[in-house]
Amino acid sequence: MDVRLDKWLWAARFYRTRQKAISAIKGGQVQVNGQRCKPSRALSVEDRIDLSIEKYPKTVLVRQLSIQRRSAQLAQNLFEETQESIKAREIMEREKTTKKDSYRQEARPTKKQRRQIVRFKDHNLI
Numbered sequence: 123m124d125v126r127l128d129k130w131l132w133a134a135r136f137y138r139t140r141q142k143a144i145s146a147i148k149g150g151q152v153q154v155n156g157q158r159c160k161p162s163r164a165l166s167v168e169d170r171i172d173l174s175i176e177k178y179p180k181t182v183l184v185r186q187l188s189i190q191r192r193s194a195q196l197a198q199n200l201f202e203e204t205q206e207s208i209k210a211r212e213i214m215e216r217e218k219t220t221k222k223d224s225y226r227q228e229a230r231p232t233k234k235q236r237r238q239i240v241r242f243k244d245h246n247l248i
Contacts, residue, residue: 125187127154127171128161133188135197136173146173171201178214181207 128143131152137143144161146152151174154163169184182201191197231239 123187124164125189126161127159127163127165129189130165130187133191133197134200135191135194136175178211179207180211
């Protein structure tokens with residue numbers, strides 16, 4: 123059974139539509155066995171797919187072939203993520219949370235807060 127790469131990515135729920143899968147493949151965000159490919163490339167079991175989804179790199183091995191989009195639980199049976207990919211993603215998520223904690227950008231003060239600041243400054247000047 124020949125399964126197109128774009129259909130498999132859609133069926134495995136990596137992308138919401140086939141068109142998004144096609145644009146990711148054409149944009150070089152998806153590689154099969156370390157090589158760029160076309161959306162019509164035929165997949166086989168044990169192929170290695172490297173994808174970049176929302177800046178998170180992911181490496182998966184094809185376990186089953188399907189062209190039908192089914193539930194998320196059944197879609198997880200179509201692939202297996204490699205241990206290196208899981209560890210790398212955890213490290214990136216950890217770094218992302220530490221960056222948020224280390225620098226917190228405050229929003230501009232509201233009109234009420236500006237009035238309070240002005241009153242505070244005026245009161246302390248006297």
